[in-house]
Amino acid sequence: xxxxxxxxxxxxxxxxxxxxxxxxxxxxxxxxxxxxxxxxxxxxxxxxxxxxxxxxxxxxxxxxxxxxxxxxxxxxxxxxxxxxxxxxxxxxxxxxxxxxxxxxxxxxxxxxxxxxxxxxxxxxxxxxxxxxxxxxxx
Amino acid sequence: xxxxxxxxxxxxxxxxxxxxxxxxxxxxxxxxxxxxxxxxxxxxxxxxxxxxxxxxxxxxxxxxxxxxxxxxxxxxxxxxxxxxxxxxxxxxxxxxxxxxxxxxxxxxxxxxxxxxxxxxxxxxxxxxxxxxxxxxxxxxxxxxxxxxxxxxxxxxxxxxxxxxxxxxxxxxxxxxxxxxxxxxxxxxxxxxxxxxxxxxxxxxxxxxxxxxxxxxxxxxxxxxxxxxxxxxxxxxxxxxxxxxxxxxxxxxxxxxxxxxxxxxxxxxxxxxxxxxxxxxxxxxxxxxxxxxxxxxxxxxxxxxxxxxxxxxxxxxxxxxxxxxxxxxxxxxxxxxxxxxxxxxxxxxxxxxxxxxxxxxxxxxxxxxxxxxxxxxxxxxxxxxxxxxxxxxxxxxxxxxxxxxxxxxxxxxxxxxxxxxxxxxxxxxxxxxxxxxxxxxxxxxxxxxxxxxxxxx
Numbered sequence: 001x002x003x004x005x006x007x008x009x010x011x012x013x014x015x016x017x018x019x020x021x022x023x024x025x026x027x028x029x030x031x032x033x034x035x036x037x038x039x040x041x042x043x044x045x046x047x048x049x050x051x052x053x054x055x056x057x058x059x060x061x062x063x064x065x066x067x068x069x070x071x072x073x074x075x076x077x078x079x080x081x082x083x084x085x086x087x088x089x090x091x092x093x094x095x096x097x098x099x100x101x102x103x104x105x106x107x108x109x110x111x112x113x114x115x116x117x118x119x120x121x122x123x124x125x126x127x128x129x130x131x132x133x134x135x136x137x138x
Numbered sequence: 139x140x141x142x143x144x145x146x147x148x149x150x151x152x153x154x155x156x157x158x159x160x161x162x163x164x165x166x167x168x169x170x171x172x173x174x175x176x177x178x179x180x181x182x183x184x185x186x187x188x189x190x191x192x193x194x195x196x197x198x199x200x201x202x203x204x205x206x207x208x209x210x211x212x213x214x215x216x217x218x219x220x221x222x223x224x225x226x227x228x229x230x231x232x233x234x235x236x237x238x239x240x241x242x243x244x245x246x247x248x249x250x251x252x253x254x255x256x257x258x259x260x261x262x263x264x265x266x267x268x269x270x271x272x273x274x275x276x277x278x279x280x281x282x283x284x285x286x287x288x289x290x291x292x293x294x295x296x297x298x299x300x301x302x303x304x305x306x307x308x309x310x311x312x313x314x315x316x317x318x319x320x321x322x323x324x325x326x327x328x329x330x331x332x333x334x335x336x337x338x339x340x341x342x343x344x345x346x347x348x349x350x351x352x353x354x355x356x357x358x359x360x361x362x363x364x365x366x367x368x369x370x371x372x373x374x375x376x377x378x379x380x381x382x383x384x385x386x387x388x389x390x391x392x393x394x395x396x397x398x399x400x401x402x403x404x405x406x407x408x409x410x411x412x413x414x415x416x417x418x419x420x421x422x423x424x425x426x427x428x429x430x431x432x433x434x435x436x437x438x439x440x441x442x443x444x445x446x447x448x449x450x451x452x453x454x455x456x457x458x459x460x461x462x463x464x465x466x467x468x469x470x471x472x473x474x475x476x477x478x479x480x481x482x483x484x485x486x487x488x489x490x491x492x493x494x495x496x497x498x499x500x501x502x503x504x505x506x507x508x509x510x511x512x513x514x515x516x517x518x519x520x521x522x523x524x525x526x527x528x529x530x531x532x533x534x535x536x537x538x539x540x541x542x543x544x545x546x547x548x549x550x551x552x553x554x555x556x557x558x559x560x561x562x563x564x565x566x567x568x569x570x571x572x573x574x575x576x577x578x579x580x581x582x583x584x585x586x587x588x589x590x591x592x593x594x
Contacts, residue, residue: 008346010329012396015177015297022150022181024189025490025513061495073294074331079346081330085490086514092493097404099266100258100451100468102493104400106347123490127514130494131501135202 003047004112007039007080009059010105011088025086025123034085035120037111038071043078047113054114057082059091059107065120080109086123090130140170147546148179149233149529151299152430152539153278153306155179160549169530169550176300183530185511186550192512192524193553204522209557209565212523216482217569219504220249223480225455227500229469230486230508232256232432234525235534235546238559239441242484245563246454248570252478253452254469255438256431256486262464263399264428265439265449267408274415276391276425277540278305283312284423287387289325291411292349292397293429296333302429307393308337314388323383327352328397340380345371350403353410356381360417385421395429427540433529434536440543473499483507485525485559489514508562525559526552532559 020029037057044051051070056063057080064087075081082088084104093103121129128134146158159173160183172183195212196204207215220226228251231239239255246253257265281288288307295302303309311318326338329346344352348370355369359381367374384390392415398407411426418424430436439449446452448462451469465471469488472478473496481500483489489497490513497518507519510531516522526532531552535543552558557565 010346010397010401012294012400013298015300018150018178018297019181021490022178022185024185024511025487026517061493071330073333073335076329076343079329089491089497090494094470094474094493094495096465096468096470097402098465098471099404100254100262100464100470101399101404102259102470102496103402104259105397106401123514124517127489127494127497128518130498131518133202133518 004110005043005046006108006110007043007078009057009080009082009091009107009109011082011084011092012105014083017083017085021085030085031120031122034083034123035066035087036069036083037066038069038073038075038081039111040075040077040079041070043080043111044068044070047111049113054118054120055111056114056118057091057109057111059093059109061093062091064090064126065114065118067120080111086126090126139164141166143547143549146549147433147529147536147544148175148182149433149527149546150176150179150182151433152435153299153302154433154536154538154544155301155305156544162550166550178300182527183549186527186530191510191553191556192522193556195521195523198520209523209555212521213562213565213569215521216506216523217566217573219480219506220245220251220566221570221573223249223504225477226251226480226482227254227469227472227478228252228482228484229254229258229488230256230482230484231438232435232486233528234485234559235434235528235532235536236437236441237534238485238528238563239438240445241560241563241567243442243445245567245570246452247457248567250455250457252467252469252472253442253454254467255442255450256435257439257450258464258469259491260396260431260435261399261428262450262468263405264408266405266464267412270405271409271412272416274412274419274425275427275540277542278538280389280425281391281427282306282310282315284314284389285391286315286321287323287325287383287390289327289384289390289392290334290338291327291392291394293393293395294328294332294334295393295429296337298395298431299429302393303334303337307391323387325380325383340383342372342376342380347402349398349401349407350410352377353407353414357410357414357417360385360414360421384418384424387422387424390418390422390424392424392426393429394426430539436537436539436541437535440537440541470496476502478503480504481506483509483515483519485509487513487515489516489518508559523562524556525562526556528559531556534560
């Protein structure tokens with residue numbers, strides 16, 4: 001059963017993201033470290049999913065497909081986490097409360113299982129795709 | 139024989155560990171081993187010689203591919219973009235030295251640019267609160283030697299500053315803290331039960347976005363007033379217990395991070411954290427410190443404050459009059475209002491770390507990336523100019539998170555022909571001066587009446 005739930009999203013650093021970022025943002029390590037969403041067990045159940053399945057996360061300004069993970073650093077039900085990086089920034093609202101700082105944490109998102117055939121996109125596909133420069137896998 | 143270089147400064151986070159030992163090969167070209175660094179610092183050194191580096195500037199071609207060009211051509215291109223733009227934005231500087239930042243500021247002033255650094259999307263809120271409310275802070279050395287109560291609020295050093303806890307806050311044995319971890323009380327406040335929370339004596343799971351309320355409750359209790367049964371998801375008894383520990387500390391430090399800066403309230407969350415620190419000083423000694431992200435993101439705040447009086451979001455479009463007004467002159471706001479007509483991404487990766495909506499706006503105009511590595515910004519640029527990696531291939535001054543300057547050294551040479559940020563910006567500045575002089579000469583010829591010789 002396909003369910004759709006609304007959660008509060010935060011995005012911050014993870015050490016896996018830090019190590020992979022220094023190795024390179026086009027590496028498989030960066031892809032695996034950042035194209036995930038950490039959820040509480042109850043929210044995973046509410047989605048009718050089990051860990052490692054894909055979800056579409058949509059905010060007021062965008063949408064991204066990521067993999068569901070039960071995080072080691074636990075959240076409370078209703079709170080979701082995507083590590084900072086390319087996937088998180090597809091949905092981070094650029095509003096700044098007149099301080100210059102985007103709303104990286106504490107913005108509403110809807111999370112739903114992906115339609116069949118949908119996949120996680122690579123970092124390059126997301127960023128180059130957003131600015132009309134994606135030329136397919138080289 | 140491989141050479142062992144000691145006391146090397148790490149170019150990753152604001153902790154600026156300066157006890158690394160790096161072993162380089164006989165020919166001085168390869169990094170063989172890195173001791174004492176965290177997983178991320180280690181990766182930076184090994185990546186420098188193990189990966190395929192960009193050795194020449196690359197210019198985007200009409201078919202979308204990159205073509206290598208000379209540094210002279212790249213410098214001319216960059217200078218012309220700046221010269222022709224009405225409001226260029228030069229942004230980044232999280233990962234370079236102060237010498238590079240000062241040189242970039244010269245370019246920014248000459249070009250009439252907006253000059254901004256990563257604090258704009260990071261600890262900019264902290265700077266605003268510090269302007270308003272002061273900064274009762276200290277150095278990391280004082281924390282190590284004196285602090286017996288440590289509070290991490292909205293910060294997760296186990297992931298973002300991996301050696302912060304072992305070098306300065308929780309585990310080290312200092313002059314007055316000889317028992318190390320045993321003599322300290324650790325409090326962690328975060329909506330997530332983070333890996334940092336796992337080493338805490340007391341963990342408070344604050345409701346996300348309600349930090350201001352909880353700070354307010356702490357202040358209210360510290361001043362001897364009543365609070366409701368529960369605030370921000372935390373029971374009254376727990377708040378009373380923590381405030382009692384804070385009041386009875388010998389020396390305490392609040393370390394706070396992006397959990398406060400990136401959420402609703404922004405600078406107001408920091409403002410009340412500073413007020414709480416001030417209140418606690420009625421009872422004992424308390425200090426507060428921002429967990430600055432990159433190893434030298436404190437650098438541009440220091441360098442540009444000294445040069446222009448403002449730490450970030452500098453509008454130099456009037457050239458000799460600097461002006462700063464976050465919300466108006468901040469990178470993301472300028473981008474979203476479509477006010478920028480050329481973008482320089484320097485020693486950072488706005489392609490990966492700006493919200494994608496801002497990236498789309500900025501990419502409508504020329505985009506130049508100055509960075510040692512291939513990153514998301516370099517892969518959507520018109521021009522990518524590689525530079526040496528500070529702390530690995532280029533020496534220089536950096537400012538640690540507690541505003542203490544540290545001299546970084548280099549352990550190997552940069553790839554042949556690759557120059558430093560400082561040299562690059564000095565050469566762009568020279569080229570800008572030449573372009574200005576060429577135009578002035580043309581203008582002079584044009585305005586001289588026919589038949590009358592131009593005066594010298």
